[in-house]
Amino acid sequence: MEKINLICIECPMGCNLEVIKHKDIEVKGNKCKRGKDYALKEIENPKRVLTTTVILKNSYLKRLPVRSEGEIPKSLLFECIDYLNKIEVEAPVKMGQVIVENILNTGINIIASRSAEKLP
Amino acid sequence: MQYDLVVIGGGPAGLAAAIEAKENGIDKILLIERDRELGGILQQCIHNGFGLHIFKQQLTGPEYAERFINILKEKNIEYITNTMVLDITDKKEVYILNEKLGYKKINAKAVILAMGCRERTRGAISIPGFRPSGIFTAGTAQRFLNIEGYMVGKKVVILGSGDIGLIMARRLTLEGAKVIAVVEIMPYSTGLTRNIVQCLKDFNIPLLFEHTVIDIKGKSRVEGVVVAKVDENKNPIKGTEIYYECDTLLLSVGLIPENELSKKAGVIIDKRTSGPFVTESMETNIEGIFACGNVVHVHDLVDYVTLEAKRAGKAAAKYIKGTLRRDGVKIITINGKGIRYVVPQIININNSKEVTLFFRVDNIYKDCKLEVRLNEKVIKSIKKDKVTPGEMETINIDFSKLDIKQDDKLFVEVKE
Known part of the structure; x- marks a missing residue:
């Protein structure tokens, strides 16, 4: 039997979770269902939403904030950032617009976090 | 220029207040923003985690802002950017300055103060040493990186474990900087646990509690900082000094509500919050001048700013229509044992039978109760596994079944 202590990051509550591995995996300390899901995922394959910026052309903004539409494996965060630091986007951009499709074959799209009008 | 309502500040508080006032039947509204665009500090907070309470999903700062900006535009609420408010009087005259209009006086029936807060700087915490480049407040570094596209440094020490400092530790790490340590003078973090x-933890960045920066080395650029452990009086302990070589020091050492304008209008500031004394309607001591968001007290979640701003917008609309009640019994809220402050400070139950109290504890307490007393009588008691000063607490009080008399006192306390 193995015990792992985690702190849930699904919401600002920050529940202290205790994960006990017998034949099954038992999660204690979570105040909602998301806590259990988080713990299971965190043990198997930790994932995070990635937020960063990409170069924006033809706008008064120099950077466009972007995020991953879903979670990507934690181990790929730096590779994704390197990839995105080479991307250039041209205004106009709409919030939610796909900037990179299926980044590094994760099945996850990178989308714009805001709209940006083009320069007049 | 004449408006029913002038809202000062186009961040989350100002946006929600203006929209709520419009939804409550006020048409002539002007929202004034000093930056080039609306959204306030949300525009540089590109990380996610906003909107869990209001939208039941995790949005980034710009997404949260854009949702409200879009509603503001759909509702044809007038706004001006690149505009400074220079003065407000107790007669609700607002003096503004911008390139297009020059210097103008605006008369308003009601004003909502939503100017937010600003960061404490090195001067505010008096770190000795040279004054080289490479010392930034965490928010300034965030703006440089996320909006202007400049990296602020390669080897970074962060003083203060407030949320912005924590967020910047991750952001700089992802962008290739080495964050050597986050140094916190208190025995606990004022940031959210999840952060x-x-x-x-995700990036193995050490967090040193009860430590502070006691010296900054380097003449033209930061070359290193000296960190030392502090005793219970926050004085550095001799012999505990550690030298960290770094080129950048970020300060995340607290936020101060920005109330210079409020004071000019005669608004009285509560020393506990550094923001105006407000009623259940978010009205200040000056009739028709309301306040909401970080200008009232520093929030940790934008969702609560939005809720508070809606309260202000709705009440301002009532005031303009002449239906905000002034008669009736008023009670005051008091921060009892273990509580740093309570907002609102004054409650007129004629205006609202149900009031949400926002408050902060003064230390970490485990397995405790948060108790609300009306004079001697306990009217609400909530069990808590853990409360920390970094996380604002809220309690809803229903006054409809309570027997309230003038000048009754509502105490909020921590019971261990």
């Missing part, structure tokens, strides 16, 4: 996990 300690996902910003520091």
Whole structure:
């Protein structure tokens, strides 16, 4: 039997979770269902939403904030950032617009976090 | 220029207040923003975690802002950017300055103060040493990186474990900087627990409690900082000094509500919050001048700013229509044992039978109760596994079944 202590990051509550591995995996300390899901995922394959910026052309903004539409494996965060630091986007951009499709074959799209009008 | 309502500040508080006032039947509204665009500090907070309470999903700062900006535009609420408010009087005259209009006086029936807060700087915490480049407040570094596209440094020490400091530790790490340590003078973090996990633990960034920066080395650029352990009086302990070589020091050492304008209008500031004394309607001591968001007290979640701003917008609309009640019994809220402050400070139950109290504890307490007393009588008691000064607490009080008399006192306390 193995015990792992985690702190849930699904919401600002920050529940202290205790994960006990017998034949099954038992999660204690979570105040909602998301806590259990988080713990299971965190043990198997930790994932995070990635937020960063990409170069924006033809706008008064120099950077466009972007995020991953879903979670990507934690181990790929730096590779994704390197990839995105080479991307250039041209205004106009709409919030939610796909900037990179299926980044590094994760099945996850990178989308714009805001709209940006083009320069007049 | 004449408006029913002037809202000062186009961040989350100003946006929600203006929209709520419009939805409550006020048409002539002007929202004034000093930056080039609306959204306030949300525009540089590109990380996610906003909107869990209001939208039941995790949005980034710009997404949260854009949702409200879009509603503001759909509702044809007038706004001006690149505009400074220079003065407000107790007669609700607002003096503004911008390139297009020059210097103008605006008369308003009601004003909502939503100017937010600003960061404490090195001067505010008096770190000795040279004054080289490479010392930034965490928010300034965030703006440089996320909006202007400049990297602020390669080897970074962060003083203060407030949320912005934690978020910047992760952001700089992802962008290739080495964050050597986050140094916190208190024995606990003032940031959200989830941020300690996902910003520091995820990247193995050490967090040193009860430590502070006592010297900054370097003449033209930061070359290093000296960190020392502090005793219970926050004085550095001799012999505990550690030298960290770094080129950048970020300060995340607290936020101060920005109330210079409020004071000019005669608004009285509560020393506990550094923001105006407000009623259940978010009205200040000056009739028709309301306040909401971080200008009243520093929030940790934007969702609560939005809720508070809606309260202000709705009440301002009532005031303009002449239906905000002034008669009736008023009670005052008091921060009892273990509580740093309570907002609102004054409650007129004629205006609202149900009031949400926002408050902060003064230390970490485990397995405690948060208790609300009306004079001697306990009217609400909530069990808590853990409360921390970094996380604002809220309690709803229903006054409809309570027997309230003038000048009754509502105490909020921590019971261990």
